[in-house]
Amino acid sequence: PAERLLALAARNDSALIWALIRHRTDAGDDVPRAVAETVREVAAAAPGSRLNLLLTDGETITATAWGDTLWYLTMPGRRTAVASEPYDDDPLWREVPDRTLLVATSTDVLLTPLKEPTA
Template identity: 75%
Template sequence: MCRHIAYLGPGVPLRDVLVEPAHALYRQSWEPRRQRHGTVNADGFGVGWYAEGDPVPARYRRAGPIWADLSFADLARVVRTGALLAAVRDATLSGADAEAAAAPYAAGPWLFSHNGAVRGWPGSLGRLAVRLPADELLSLEARNDSALVWALVLRRLRDGDEAGQALADTVLDVAAAAPGSRLNLLLTDGETVCATAWGDTLWYLADPGRQRTVVASEPYDDDPAWREVPDRTVLAATRTDVLLTPLKEPSA
């Protein structure tokens, strides 16, 4: 399993979102409070963020635990952003992909993370994988379930689907092919955040007055304004609005 978070709001140092809160993503790497599967998220981490005037995000990813990376501590102290997506990873299966398997994945303006696991991987997604062009399969960032789920989402985005629809349709396709999968997906382009709650926890903190929205696997503090997203839901958010839409179970 994993923990992930997306932030839209006023420009702040990365550490204000990822390190300083009492139960920030940094602490969730060894002491998550609401994680249902797994206990320690030490198999890699990553953060992607947007610089003012540049729609293409930067990324910093590593294969080891976030607490052991002194370079990240410096980065988090000095880099400021008004939009980010970050994750800490608990690998479902061991593999050799290391840093390449750490979210966020990226393409163009998009950053993506998957909190969960595909049941029966890799065989269960064979019929979905063949829908992708060969060059997209061969250029997957990693050989894991999250990378393939990202490729399926990205194909829909490139075909013109709106972000929330791309996530929702991908979740329903994967859930139909691999029942029992956990598919909490998180996607941002620096202006909007879309996410799905499917098999694990998802929360959001909306602060329209400050034009700030946070979407995360679990709250990073004890602010009573945090709200839990019901399971089987797609979330679409900006800095000032959050919309929740139920997802139906896939047809048998």
Template identity: 70%
Template sequence: MCRHLAYLGEPVALGELLLRPEHGLLRQAWAPRTQSSGVVNADGFGVGWYADGDPVPARYRRTGPVWGDLSFADLGRVVRSGALLGAVRGATLPGADGEAAAAPFASGPWLFSHNGAVPGWPGALTGLAATLPAGELLALEARTDSALLWALVLHRLRAGDAPGDALAATVREVAGASPGARLNLLVTDGSAITATAWRNSLWYLTGPGRVVVASEPYDDDPRWREVPDHTLVTATRTDVVLTPLKEPSA
């Protein structure tokens, strides 16, 4: 099912957000607290982060569980960033895509993650896949529902849609094709975070000049706020806006 987190604020070590907290992504890989489907997220993990002066993020992704990668523990201790997206993966179906299936997916300045599942995959989304140019389908990083969702979102971003519009339209289309889909989507360009809460948990935490949007709280700070289901979240370092999302028309 997966768990993910995006952060904007003053530069911090990656591990301060992903590894060190009592209930951070490290622990969410084997003991998530609010996950509604599945109990282990050990089918891969990844983090993307932005360096000052470079709009294109770096990524580190691996196939196995995050707790087994000592190299990432070292990176998390010393690499600092003011904008990042991290994720741990629980595969919905068996596959051989390896780290290519681990979020975050990326293109240009964008990082993307999907927390959820699409029942009836791949058949349920055949019609939507057919709306993409052949070149974009051939460029999919993995043969997973998340990779196709990213292709659908990225197609809209490249066409000039704002991130919120791209996510909202994609969620409505996919939910129409697969009514039981869980579609918590998360995208950032390093300056803003946009996300959807759609049949899975989503929370946000704000502080002076910083914001975190995550599948679940990584600690017991009382300032965490749960996002209502069927909601679009648009967040910057100084502001969070929640917008209701409607179910697709029958």
């Protein structure tokens, strides 16, 4: 709703995308679905958008690679890091393919391809 968007502290493209994701989660979508569907919807409305998003609740990281680089480093059972680029020379860094949803926990990293919006 417009009133929720206007109540956001920041009025920029990231705030709009956050509001769209929140709207979906408030309606019952889980975070990965809300993020994936929002990215598809925004990409359809604004082709050529770079939509790398990252959202965490402290236990799960949900991120998208859409038009820009995204990398992850995981040590199952210990930690997972997600960044736009590797921050060190650890050979365990893995690049996330473009147009992909990443959902990571301390034990697993799941990569799901995101389909390009249809015209």
